[in-house]
Amino acid sequence: MVDTDSDGRRPVFAAERRQRILELVRANGAVSLRELAHAVQSSEVTVRRDLRALESEGLLNRHHGGATLPGDLNREASYVQKATLSSAEKSAIADLAASLVEDGDAIVVGPGTTTQEFARRLSRHTELAVVTNSLLVAQALAGFPRIEVMLTGGTLRGPILALVGSAAERSLAGLRVRRAFISGNGLTADRGLSTPNMQVACVDQALAAAAEEVVVLADHTKIGIDAMVQTVSAEQIDHLVTDDAAPRDVLDELGGKGVRLHVAQI
Template identity: 30%
Template sequence: MSDRKRDERVSVILNLLAQHREIKVRTLPELLRVSGATVRRDLAAMEAEGLVHRSYGKITAARRGSELPVSLRHSQNAEAKRRIGALASSLIPGRPLTVALGGGSTVGCVARSLSGRSGLTVVTNGLDTATSLVTRQQVHVVVTGGSVRSLSNDLVGKAAEKALRSYRFDFAVVGVDGLSLDGGLTRHSVKGAEIDRIMLEQAEHRIVVADSSKMGRSHRAKIADLSAVHTVVTDSHANAAMVALLRRMGVRTTLVLMPPQPPARRPGTPH
């Protein structure tokens, strides 16, 4: 089984644990449509990575609300992120511009949509973002210096901050781990939040991309207040009150259309 399929299964398990305090292991083969042996291997790997605890035929989340490795984030809400990326890229005019792009899975989708553009200079601290941009060899890509955060595959630290402050950007596009009235724009990482803050400060037009799971959440590292953003691109599953609040504040808030979500089913209940 490919690593991608394994990451998709891990993502499903983590999403279930976000909804339920614990899950019975015996329910997972049917839910994931794999064998019991595959489930046991997945859970052993997740426990070794510090993602879950196993005991007496049940699993619980070991790091509820903590930052997940970027390899797992790619498979979470993947279709919403793809649509958000395509729409956000369309907001950047097709002329020579200098654009700051952060790291993360949603900004990575913006980068893939921009990769065929000519005349763009993109400055990024995201190693995955840079890789997405260079595939078609159209965009001029500048990667900041700095130290790599292994969870996010992003560059942070004084060297990255200095590099970003040497530019003025026409547009900045950043992702967030949380977006809320009280917390503003937030990240799990203090160092990552500082990079995003500088990108926004150095940009004439500021865009935040965030799938609906980020709306209403708040984490420890603040990037900026909501008022610091010009545009938020999210999906149609976003909390309606949060969307209305952003619009009242004058933040242009655009939603990509997603199919209705099926009703949640508790693991172990009959179909």
């Protein structure tokens, strides 16, 4: 109704701006001061002040040049590093995959850096219900009141911060959602999606089984690769989101097996 552009020119309240900043930091894990200032249309001084206030509340950590999520969640630099590396493809894939989600959906999101990136894109949706076994995905979505995040139980697998084991699989039994967004280490037409770890593969299977449609997120480095354990066969995959550097022949082969292709332009 009252749009803020034509007539209103309503000044953004300080609390609103801080909330926005918080969301941006939560969504991206780490944001530079300049980006924040540009995003909230304020001067860097003001953002600095906001960051100081938010830090004093323990809601984020301030660093030279920006701010990050609080706690030790990303002191483990490896995860963040991996996430920021090769971000162009991942980002494009995540964007495209997020467009497959509609407000009000119930979805499953598997572990992985690509799916984590994807999860961050979900913050603009509302009334979502997200089931995941990835702590990173859960963390990316924490703090958005319009998104309900449910974690499966299970044993923590340290290196990827995902929950595995029988408890994880059991908690997925009886669950039914519209779409599952999962990733993996390799994808071929013959053997479908695969990962090198047995436990992870078992949970991935359970994740896929809980959804009516399976969406696979895989950048070009994974297409044509075969890891050890098959998680989902090509026939079970309904959508594949990848980037335009993926080998054409494999994509065609997958398409022949009924996989709908979504190729992100880098």
